[in-house]
Amino acid sequence: MAVNGDSTPSEINEIKNLLWGPFVKEEVFKRWAQGFHFSKDEPTALEQEEGGPCAVLAPVQAFILKTILSKTVGNNWREVDQEGNTELLIRAVCDILCQVSNYNNGKFKIVRLNDCIRKGTSNHTNHHVSGTEAPVPEYIENSVNQRLQHDIFHSELRIFSYDSLEEVEAFYHQRLDDLTDTFGVLLFLYSVMCTKGLDAIRNEMNDPAEPFIDGTYGYGSQGLINLMITGRAVNHVWDHEQDVGGLKLRGVDKQSKVGFLALLEHLRYCEVGSFLKNPEFPVWVLGSETHLTVLFSFERQLVRPETPSEVARRVFKSFDPEGNNFIPNSDLSEVLRKLDLVSEPAYVDIMTKKLDPENLGIILLNAFMDEFFPEEKTSMPDTFVLYHYNGLRRSCPDGKVIYQEGQAVLLECDIQCVLESNPMLTCLQTKWPNIELQWSRGITPSLN
Template sequence: MDVLHKNIKILWNFKQNISLEILLFFQGLDQINLESDTQDPFIDETYGYGSQNMINLMITGRATTYVWDHDQDVGGLKLKGIEKQSEIGFITIMEYHRYCTVGSFYKNPIHPVWVLASDTHLTVLFSEERRLVSPETKCEQAKRVFKRFDPYGNNFISADKLQDVLNALDLVSEPEYVNIMKKKLDNENLGIILMNAFLDEFFPREESSTPDMFTLIHYNGLPQSNMNGQVQFHIGSAILLESDIKSVCESNSMLTILQTKWPNIEVTWGDNIIPSVN
């Protein structure tokens, strides 16, 4: 009970989090302990920042610690991620800083709504364009499955894992065929298979269902983060550029976060005012 009591004590000090306090009680300590990979408190005692466990609990109903798809085995440890496509999504500036890798379940939620995480704050981004969250294409599914066998995010797998990947995708996985494909995809006999080579072989020229242009709406509930201290919605016109080269501007935290989902995105915001994510 010490962990729950500690969380409740911290929540009491930050009374605006009463909804989380209720959720903790309804979820139950035993279930939360099963889902979490850490004993750290949900709320930082000094600054009131929420942990990733807290964010995941609020978004998905499960207090897991990580944001990748499914569970991952890291050095023999089973680390819990997001178990299925969530109702709303989550993207974070921490991925830009390489502190985490957000999986497809969060980046491609059921509804076109995302929680945006800066270094210190959570805001909300949404769109009326439902094609932004259209069902996974076969190529997107293959990429997600491939990454399950690439726990370190190297964009390649051991050639010995090819049969497992093919089997997980319900593709032909008989040993004779797998050996033929190993030789084709690893023609230099390096013992690895690159993700791009795999996708080009099995899912060539698949067109994306995402529109090139769409409208985004951003909401930041902190008055001090809005013009004239008045909370308001900010509307932006987004375009996905054809170039593979993305612009990098660390002073534009909004764009930095959006590029973790749409690497080639550019957004023109109303009145040329970039909304704050802090």
């Protein structure tokens, strides 16, 4: 049951500081002032008006696609009416809220604008609105800028509590404009943060003084992206935690529903772990230097359960937080135990001598894998169809936000060709090193 919303200025102020920092740049705030609305050319594809809010829009789009993939679909999966895409949107936002509610005893908090100001914000549903022309609340119609400034927006926010997901779903069905109106993306983001709990978010961030949204360009941080994708506001995309210069830096702690791939991984600026590369559904948010898009496929074998060798490699690396590809001999027993292999002391002694014949005190990853998991074969298909989504019309062929279809082939050769002129291919090679792609329109989709 909903609890009446209070202004709770301290909680709203904490959210504002975590998200924007001590100062909110009006220009950046305006770029985030958009609702969730679908492309007229692709009924289930969300449109993005300005740079910045892709940190929320792309994950929501990924969960929309996850819902589509969860159903039995035929050749008409792209033909969805308005009622159908409304259901997809509500299902997606509820999925994301569910992930963060697990950190708040299954409770939900929905952030809304005060009803007295909403009359000035309900000027569209399900169609494009300029991100620079936010509507004017009735009681400030005569203001100089003729738009809702960020300080007024924050002063008019109210927080409502709900005990169950069913109540949240019912709320969004009754008040869909909370998602589709001018501030829909921000209201949903604030709801995610409130539901998660601000203390929990701060505990997961490397530096709570670094805001989620860049104050100059409006880009979302990796912590914000991870919060939307996985429910955790950690700043890194590797599995578990790693020791970097004596600092324990936390990453993703379990397999996610949808995944993440990063263009910058090929430059070793980051390391995306197996939990994000191999999510439960074949849907990945793709990160370039400045934008987020989404890749997906109906080929479920692309995200098959981890093979024993993949599990072993991940467990071994959890004992190698610095990424040296070796562990001390003393950790071998625990690695074997976690993998449900023989870990009796006598056997461990024998294997230690075999894997470390020169008595260097370390066991190499390759030696370990060759001994316990030699030449394991996978059931990965050689060819499959991929689809790509980019929510910015200016980045799409003919200015139309539609899914771009491509035919993927996994080559047998071991030589990887990195083409700096093809960021899409370079990004996908971080998961499939030997992939080749032929896009149906002969145009490689843009990651930016």
